[in-house]
Amino acid sequence: MIDLQRSRRRWLSDVAIGTAGLVAVPGMAAAAAVADPLAGRLRKTLKIGMVKLPGASLEQRFKAARAAGFEGIEMQFPGDNVEQTKAAVAASGLPVDGSVCGQHWQVRHTSPDAETRKQALANLMQAIRETHAVGGHSVLVVVGKGADGPEQEIWKRSVENIAQAIPLAAELGVQILIENVWNQFLYDHEGGSGQSAEKFTRYVDDFRSPWVGMQFDIGNHWKYGATGDWIRLLGPRIRKLDVKGFSRAKDRFTAIGEGDIDSADVRRALREINFYGWLAAEVSGGGEEHLRGVAERMNTAFGL
Numbered sequence: 001m002i003d004l005q006r007s008r009r010r011w012l013s014d015v016a017i018g019t020a021g022l023v024a025v026p027g028m029a030a031a032a033a034v035a036d037p038l039a040g041r042l043r044k045t046l047k048i049g050m051v052k053l054p055g056a057s058l059e060q061r062f063k064a065a066r067a068a069g070f071e072g073i074e075m076q077f078p079g080d081n082v083e084q085t086k087a088a089v090a091a092s093g094l095p096v097d098g099s100v101c102g103q104h105w106q107v108r109h110t111s112p113d114a115e116t117r118k119q120a121l122a123n124l125m126q127a128i129r130e131t132h133a134v135g136g137h138s139v140l141v142v143v144g145k146g147a148d149g150p151e152q153e154i155w156k157r158s159v160e161n162i163a164q165a166i167p168l169a170a171e172l173g174v175q176i177l178i179e180n181v182w183n184q185f186l187y188d189h190e191g192g193s194g195q196s197a198e199k200f201t202r203y204v205d206d207f208r209s210p211w212v213g214m215q216f217d218i219g220n221h222w223k224y225g226a227t228g229d230w231i232r233l234l235g236p237r238i239r240k241l242d243v244k245g246f247s248r249a250k251d252r253f254t255a256i257g258e259g260d261i262d263s264a265d266v267r268r269a270l271r272e273i274n275f276y277g278w279l280a281a282e283v284s285g286g287g288e289e290h291l292r293g294v295a296e297r298m299n300t301a302f303g304l
Contacts, residue, residue: 068292086134142183
């Protein structure tokens, strides 16, 4: 059985890099500075919305992300332009590793309205097709909100709806990845920091498909449980990672490497489940200099 009390005592002791989000630390030095570095295991990506260059073309934004040290980028589909994205990939050499499903917060798989669920499915299938068209291999989806009904009811509703997209996902080789978010589903928002990921494991397993997994957000659930232990329990269900910081003391999100997430235990847990894959920044964006600082924070926190 996982010892949550033990894990909560493993406080962050090896990452301290200021508050501005722009402190650059060379990647090799960062790897040497932490125990259990993950160099060679993780590849850095970010959300397209983080690349903020007023008036710039998509190609210029891709080139800025690559120059800042990122190895991939996540688009939003439906929403972003497929042909422009393909051109930006070709011109920059920066691949699209995946996408975030558009409108998934507003048009939800948990909705009690059948027409809304039908549209949510259509959005997901379009996201799968468009992600495949630009060379990506995953679609992040928020399955819905707890406010849409009793847990077991929205559990069944959302699984039945999303499962209809699995044949297309398998055909095109695009994974459907559920994100753990603050949507009041599969955890108790008022339940404190001793909660387990057990419901998430059962929910993912309910799809009974290798094409459904999790894009586990390292920052989102430090509020509710020991992140390293959540990673251990979710194990191979985790296909990609999102990262931000979180402070329980201040009850707010922070820059990567700030707050009190137990980064050392996160690194240990990722090694224990033998994770290799993409690590997506999900923090405030900016221009190339700002993004370079975000990339270096990722290097420092994970030993890249």
